[in-house]
Amino acid sequence: MLINVLLTLWFYTAHGQGKPCSYPVIKHGRLYYSYRGYFPARVHQQFVYSCDHHFVPPSQRSWDHLTCTAEGWSPEEPCLRQCIFNYLENGHTPHREEKYLQGETVRVRCYEGYSLQNDQNTMTCTESGWSPPPRCIRVKTCSKSNIRIENGFLSESTFTYPLNKQTEYKCKPGYVTADGKTSGLITCLKNGWSAQPVCIKSCDRPVFEKARVKSDGTWFRLNDRLDYECVDGYENRDGRTTGSIVCGQDGWSDKAACYERECSIPEMDPYLNAYPRKETYKVGDVLKFSCSQGRIMVGADSVQCYHFGWSPKLPTCKVKSCALPPELPNGKRKEIHKEEYAHNEVVEYACNPKFLMKGSHKIQCVDGEWTALPVCIEEERTCGNIPDLDHGDVKPSVPPYHHGDSVEFSCREAFTMIGPRFITCISGEWTQPPQCIATDQLRKCKGSILFPPEGRPAHKIEYDHNTNRSYQCRGKSERKHSICINGEWDPKVDCKEEAKIQLCPPPPQVPNACDMTTTVNYQDGEKISILCKENYLIQDAEEIVCKGGRWQSIPRCIEKIGCSQPPQLDHGTINSSSSAEERREIHEQRLYAHGTKLSYTCEEGFEISENNVIICHMGKWSSPPQCVGLPCGLPPYIQNGVISHKKDSYQYGEEVTYDCDEGFGTDGPASIRCLGGEWSRPQDCISTNCVNLPTFEDAVLTDREKDFYRSGEKVAFKCLSYYQLDGSNTIQCIKSKWIGRPACRDSQGKCGPPPPIDNGYITSLLKSVYPTGSIVEYRCQAYYELRGNRNVVCRNGEWSQLPKCLEACTVSEETMRKHHIQLRWKHDKKIYSKTEDTIEFMCRYGYRELTPKHTFRATCREGKVVYPRCG
Structure with a gap:
């Protein structure tokens, strides 16, 4: 045997046929009908082989040839693994079975919240099968409910986020992120969200009037202090050349403004005397007047220097009486009616219940004319529940409680009331209620050396509650009285010299405020409520206060600023009760008046996330709501198929996939999506x-x-x-x-029957054989356009190139109504357009374009058309 092998080797080498091939070892395969006696094999000699189960030749046939070459056996790797992709656990399974050879890779799609092993999205066919296995495992997700953003919100409507998904959060108006931006980004990580978003209160850089700021910042955090200094010749309201304001929850604590330090001597009536007489007067100085030569002063007897000049107007020296004072709408006079009122005589007014007074409650007869009436405006704010009174009861009353309404309390037996019996609703707040103190626990008042002697040391004498005592101060003829109230004398027993009460001049006429001209002086502690003119908004306190002979807390009336277009809402539109003409006018002006309220309505299948109303306040809209997609119940049932993973409910946008029974499949996507409380239409499982x-x-x-x-x-x-x-x-x-x-x-050059074409047919009867040169004609079904030569010719046994039938575009009234559009030139309920035809649209009346202008000239392309949108 060895001699035969050596002779064979010598024969191949001597005749230049290359090295022979020894018996092949086929991994995962075997030779057909081969004996070891056939080997070594000569070059170009072939042997039939087959592969084991799950393995195939590179040609993917059931068998193939193994060829001996000069370099060895070919193919070098006869049997390759064949991987079948027909199911993906927790993922989208292919519509039909797919086969891949060893070394090939396929990309897969897992369900939301799932991924292949090690977060991969591809599988590779290896010798041992798929790597990683076709199984999607649940991955870490982040939930919208796991994060709460104070003064901010997540801008997307999605509820769950996959690993490494980045999303944007936004801060409400007046709040910013830690780096001063209106929005930021967070990422879903394995341990949860990457960071806790923070929206901090901020104040924009204020506008300075006659002042220089000591900072170049453009925004400031809550409690940040901003220092400023006045330009030469100016000072702030406190009379200083420097000051500071603080960023608070309601904005800046004050206006960084400086005013002229002085008022010049005003021009006066020749019979009018002014004092104190000075060259210049500082802001806050008061100038008093008197008339000479027996004349009577008409007007205020004093004025005050403000940053905007002297106020009120200077008096004149005249005299006249007044007729009956005017009636006050929604109010009444306190005084008894007289036929005539003398010069300088004062009349007081009070508003009816539910109405609030703006302006001075006193008017004065000045040279035959009454000064300006106050205004009684309806107070919309009501008071809540009546406060509880321990050991006391309230007389029955029926809510709601409007401004000016009072309720009466009483104490139960063995208890004594301390404080006023009535409480009153004032601008939405109840006044301080009384107390009910056990009668046997009422404290006594200690005596005073100012009381007349009673035979015992005064400091050892005690007086019961409600005891009234009188006393007389040294050198004074009048007697004083005080009453013991639960251990305290009211008023305090004291003989100290009382400070002389300083009266305030008549209140100033604040620029852009309603007229409240009066000449009446006010006592310390009295208040006046200011009412700005229409289209002006009061800033700072609404009331001015008489304190120490001067008016304090002077407000400003600033012009109301309108807002530009309101924010757009995904899946939502703005309600408007105005006519289409008014909406178009507002859109052209792009401005909404201060105080305008707009409400949103969500599309069908979505619900509003919070209050649906936004308000325009001084040029800015309040934070808008969100339209959140409604969840869905169980997916619809289909014949010959089941849902891969069933749950009780599904969130908006969530997908489920159907698995068809063996021998059945879908003619399209096998998944459906939850869209606003309803499922998209599933594909039927039809026999394959x-x-x-x-x-x-x-x-x-x-x-x-x-x-x-x-x-x-x-x-x-x-x-x-x-x-x-x-x-x-x-x-x-x-x-x-x-x-x-x-x-x-x-x-012999003849042709068989001409092949069929999609959506078309042959005009003549079919024959089994067509001689060369034969011609058949193709036509398309209704609404399909023929592209190519309609006549096909038989040449040398083959038919010439076949035409195509291109699908028409269909536009329905339902589709256009959904997009708020209509045809520009036609009014048909349904039209058909050929490929490359142009269809022109326009917005329905009262809607505006949401997509670019060019999209309203759409082109039909093989049965598809892209619609524009209006809103």
């Missing part, structure tokens, strides 16, 4: 098997016919004796349809 094997006059079946064939299965034919094969000899079952036909060409 093929029946009724077609027959061909120029070819016959090579095997026995079966009752049915599975999708993907192929059937081979052979040509008849006078035909020859010109290409594939197989047809394939694809989703219950037979695809292809045997390519048998007449050996």
Whole structure:
């Protein structure tokens, strides 16, 4: 045997035929009908081999040839692993079975919240099978409910986020992120969200009037202090040349403004005397007047220097009496009516219940004319529940409680009331309620040396609650009285010299405020409520206070600033009760008045996340709500299929996939999506098997016919004796349809039946054989356009190039209504357009364009058209 092998080797080498091949070892395969006596094999010698289960030759046939070459056996790796991709656990399974050779890679799609091992999205066919396995495992997700952003919100409507998903959060108006921006980004990580978003209160850089700021920042945090200094010749309200303001919850604590330090001497009536007489007067100085030569002063007897000048107007020296004072709408006079009122006489007014007074409650007769009336405006704010009183009761009353309404309390037996019996609703707040103290626990008041002696040391004498005592101070003739109230004398027993009460001049006429001209002086502690003119908004306190002979807390009336277009809302629109003409006018102006309220409505399938109203306040809209997609219940049932993973409920946008029974499949996507409380329409699971094997006059079946064939299965034919094969000899079952036909060409140049085309047909009756030069005509079904030559010719056993039938575009009234559009030139309910035809749209009346202008000239492309949108 060894001699035979050596002789064989010498023979091949001597004759230049290359090195022979020894017996092959085929991994995962074996030779057909081979004996070791055949080896070594000569170059170019071939052997038939097959592979084990799950392995195939590189040609993917059931068997192949192993060839001896000068370099060795070919193919070098005869058997390769064949991986089948027909199911993906927790992922989207392919519509039909797919086969891959060893080394090939396929990209897969897992369900939301799932991923392949090690967060991969591809599988590779290896010698041992798929790597990683076709199994999607749940990955870490982050939930919207796991994070709460104070003064901010997540801008997306999604509820769950996969690992490494980045999303944007936004701060409400008046708040910013830690780095001063209105929005920021967070990422879903394995341990949860990357960071806790923070929206901090901020104040924009204020506008400075006659002042210089000591910082170049453009925004400031809560409690940040901003220092400023006045330009030369100016000072702030406190009379200083420097000051500071603090960023608070309601904005800056004050206005960084400086005013002229002085008022010049005003021009006066020649009979009017002013004092104190000075060259200049500082802000806050008061100038008093008197008339000479027996004349009577008409007007205020004093004025005050403010940053905007002297106020009120200077008096004159005249005299006249007044007729009856005017009636006050929604109010009444306190005084008894008289026929005539003397010069300088004062009349007081009070507003009716539910109304709040703005302006001075006193008017004065000045040279025959009454000064300006106050205004009684309706107070919309009401008070809540009556406060509880321990050991006391309240007389029955019916809510709501409006401004000016009072309720009466009483204490139970053995308890004594301390404080006022009535409480009153004032601008939405109740006044301080009384107390009910056990009568036997009422404290006594200690005596005073100012009381008349009673035979015992004064400090050892005690007085019961409600005891009234009188006393007289040294050098004074009048007697004082005080009453003991639960251990305290009211008023305090004291003989100290009382400070002389300083009266305030008549209140100033604040610029852009309603007229409240008066000449009446006010006592310390009295307040006046200021009412700004229409289209002006009060800033700072609404009331000015008389304190120490001067008016304090002077407010400003600033012009109301309108807002530009309101924020857009995903899946939502703005309600408007105005007419289409008014909406168009507002849109052209792009401005909404201060105080305007707009409400949002969500599209069908979405619900509003919070209060649906936004308000325009001084040029800025309040924070808008969000439209959140409604969840869905159980997905719809389909025949011959089941849901891969069933739950009780599904969030908006969530997908589920159907698995069809064996032998069934879908003619399209196998998944449906939850869209606003309803599921998208599922595809039916239809049979994918093929029946009724077609027959061909120029070819016959090579095997026995079966009752049915599975999708993907192929059937081979052979040509008849006078035909020859010109290409594939197989047809394939694809989703219950037979695809292809045997390519048998007449050996004498004749053609078989002309092939069919999609959405078209042949005008003549079919024949089994067509001689060379024969012509057949194709036509398309209704609403399909023929592209190519409609006449096909038989030449040398082959048909010339076939035409195509292109699908038409259909536009329905329902589709246009959903997009708020209509046809520009036609009014048909339904039209059909050919490929490359142009369809022109326009917005319905009262809507505006949301997509670019060019999208309203859409082109039909093979049955598809892109619609514009209006809103």
